[in-house]
Amino acid sequence: MVGRQARVGIIGAGNVGSTLARRILELDLAQVVLLDVIPGRTQGLALDLNQAQAISGNHSTILGTESYGDLAGVDIVVLTAGFPRKPGMSREDLLKINGQLVQEITIKAINQAPNAVLIVVTNPLDVMTHLAWQVSGLEKERVLGMAGILDSARFASFIAAEMGISVRDIRAMVLGGHGDLMVPLPRHTTVNGIPLPELLPLSVIAPLIDRTRNGGAEIVSFLKSGSAYYAPAAATAEMVAAILADQHRILPASVYLEGEYGLTDVCMGVPIKLGARGVEQVIELPLIGEELTALQTSGANIRDNIQLLKTMLV
Numbered sequence: 001m002v003g004r005q006a007r008v009g010i011i012g013a014g015n016v017g018s019t020l021a022r023r024i025l026e027l028d029l030a031q032v033v034l035l036d037v038i039p040g041r042t043q044g045l046a047l048d049l050n051q052a053q054a055i056s057g058n059h060s061t062i063l064g065t066e067s068y069g070d071l072a073g074v075d076i077v078v079l080t081a082g083f084p085r086k087p088g089m090s091r092e093d094l095l096k097i098n099g100q101l102v103q104e105i106t107i108k109a110i111n112q113a114p115n116a117v118l119i120v121v122t123n124p125l126d127v128m129t130h131l132a133w134q135v136s137g138l139e140k141e142r143v144l145g146m147a148g149i150l151d152s153a154r155f156a157s158f159i160a161a162e163m164g165i166s167v168r169d170i171r172a173m174v175l176g177g178h179g180d181l182m183v184p185l186p187r188h189t190t191v192n193g194i195p196l197p198e199l200l201p202l203s204v205i206a207p208l209i210d211r212t213r214n215g216g217a218e219i220v221s222f223l224k225s226g227s228a229y230y231a232p233a234a235a236t237a238e239m240v241a242a243i244l245a246d247q248h249r250i251l252p253a254s255v256y257l258e259g260e261y262g263l264t265d266v267c268m269g270v271p272i273k274l275g276a277r278g279v280e281q282v283i284e285l286p287l288i289g290e291e292l293t294a295l296q297t298s299g300a301n302i303r304d305n306i307q308l309l310k311t312m313l314v
């Protein structure tokens, strides 16, 4: 890729999209194309962000646009367009309204960038990832949903606070759907290599699991309008970096499953190897009975919502 800096298209310049753009620019990961339907919004943000780059001394620049033509040939498309939930709503309450958007936007974006890797952020995450995979016509390796890095980060931050230790030493593992049935896995969560259940009693871990499952809603209840965006943007940037630099990272992401963990034709959070081509491998962890049951219950719930969405979309 000598002589050409990678380009990342972000669709949706709201809280998550604009924060992600800023992070990509500050990390100097890529040129950014930021697209939204609100006239002038992305042009204003782009001017502001390019002026910030002049202060930080980074090379990457950003283009703000309302035109899909500007996405031509981008290496990664990140889909953040869509409605966030309000207090009292579940992510699934966004199924119809965001399904219509994701269907339309994915087709327009992939027409312009047919070789891109597509990262979905819009909720309800796993169903939107499945929809984007379906309407894009892309091979399953090139469509991923961001949630597992975020949910694992939440679990890690709660463990760090509980134990009074640095979050840097914690490798948390949260799989399953990005919803109430997500599956934090204490046995696969380690503190500098030591499995969590060897350091904390289950009676202490259980509330941390509940808080992780409720992590998005907890923030929504404070913000009142809109949902989290700093950690979601940081998690998405991690995926962008892994793809652009072909890092072969082992990270959780929502991907299309064909028999792994006993699940088929569903997108759900599992550990993957992530590199330039997208999903290089789905990693199947050795799970004990109750862990596998929880994952399959979460998968069955996502499948129900995929079917429900089919009845809602024209």
Ligand SMILES: NC(=O)C1=CN([C@@H]2O[C@H](COP(=O)(O)OP(=O)(O)OC[C@H]3O[C@@H](n4cnc5c(N)ncnc54)[C@H](O)[C@@H]3O)[C@@H](O)[C@H]2O)C=CC1
Residues within 6 Å of the ligand: 011, 012, 013, 014, 015, 016, 017, 035, 036, 037, 038, 080, 081, 082, 083, 084, 085, 094, 098, 101, 105, 120, 121, 122, 123, 124, 125, 146, 147, 150, 178, 226, 227, 228, 229, 232
């Ligand atoms: N996967 C995850 O872990 C997370 C997912 N989310 C989801 O991400 C989505 C975005 O969240 P926020 O940025 O906080 O919302 P926001 O309301 O701040 O921004 C959404 C943006 O999408 C734009 N938009 C709407 N229709 C569009 C279209 N047809 N084309 C282009 N842009 C369009 C809006 O103009 C707005 O700027 C929500 O669905 C939210 O639930 C948010 C956080 C974490």
Ligand SMILES: O=C([O-])CC(=O)C(=O)O
Residues within 6 Å of the ligand: 084, 085, 091, 123, 150, 178, 215, 216, 217, 219, 220, 227, 228, 232
């Ligand atoms: O809670 C929400 O609606 C946004 C989201 O997915 C998260 O922050 O985990």
